[in-house]
Amino acid sequence: MEEPEVRKRSEEKQRDGSSWILTAAHCLHHSLDPEDPVFHNFYRLTPSDFKIIVGKHWRYRSDGTEQHLVAKHIFLHPLYDPNTFENDVAVVELLKGPVLNDFVMPICLPDRPPEEGAxxxxxxxxxxxxxxxxxxxxxxxxxxxxxxxxxxxxxxxxxxxxxxxxxxxxxxxxxxxxxxxxxxxxxxxxxxxxxxxxxxxxxxxxxxxxxxxxxxxxxxxxxxxxxxxxxxxxx
Missing domain, CATH: 2.40.10.10 (Trypsin-like serine proteases)
Known part of the structure; x- marks a missing residue:
């Protein structure tokens, strides 16, 4: 992978962002017991089990642009299968959305499939x-x-x-x-x-x-x- 260029848009005013985050369902549960590969509810992480940080570029040092957010609810797709990774999607509801700025921006959700080869x-x-x-x-x-x-x-x-x-x-x-x-x-x-x-x-x-x-x-x-x-x- 290459390091992305950080582009600033100083004319953009700060505003509150969305209170939702999309991620993979397999990131939000503990490893399954190989002797019992059935997904039980007790495998699920709770909002207090992880941290959410946005506006970050450096892994090990502070950027000075980070925002620490708090998860309110976690929703795993009801048809998620941790053995096949089908429906491997989850939604995290935030207690409060981030402040949007040069380093934290939302992404649009699709209303049509992407073009083949895009x-x-x-x-x-x-x-x-x-x-x-x-x-x-x-x-x-x-x-x-x-x-x-x-x-x-x-x-x-x-x-x-x-x-x-x-x-x-x-x-x-x-x-x-x-x-x-x-x-x-x-x-x-x-x-x-x-x-x-x-x-x-x-x-x-x-x-x-x-x-x-x-x-x-x-x-x-x-x-x-x-x-x-x-x-x-x-x-």
Missing amino acids: MVIVSGWGKQFLQRFPETLMEIEIPIVDHHTCQKAYAPTKRNVTKDMICAGDKEGGKDACAGDSGGPMVTLDKERGHWYLVGIVSWGDNCGRKDRYGIYSYVYSNMNWIQRVTSMSN
Whole structure:
């Protein structure tokens, strides 16, 4: 991954942001017992089990731009399966939304599927190929891969790429999300409308950046009905 450029928009006034965060469901529960792989409610994390920090660029040192937020409620998709990663999406309701500024900005939710082959940007603090965690937030730009191609690539692994998943990456590998990126965003710029949209959420894969193994993301558009019911939002 590459370090993203930090762009400032000094003319933008501060305002309160959304009280909702989208992430991967598998980030919000404890590991399952291998002897009993059934997902029980007691595996779920509670709002007091984790921290939410926005406006952060450096991993280990203060930016001076961070905002610490408090989770109020956690909603895991009712059809989430931790064994197959189907419906791997969750919504966190915040006690209070962040202040929007040059370092904290919202993302639009999709009202239509992305174009096949569209370029997307994935960002996170996950491991790099030397298995080190980066000092700063990193990003990659990769193309969306059609569902049939992705299913065919994963056929030898016996793992199913379902309709609520979307794939992205280069056939030759080299660019991918990795351990520590889970729950992070995959976004695309709609040049026609001039807005960034959330396409997917980092979910799973087969190693990192492996040839013929694309990254698998929770498909946000496929889950919009549930997201809207939980948040009472509309497109």
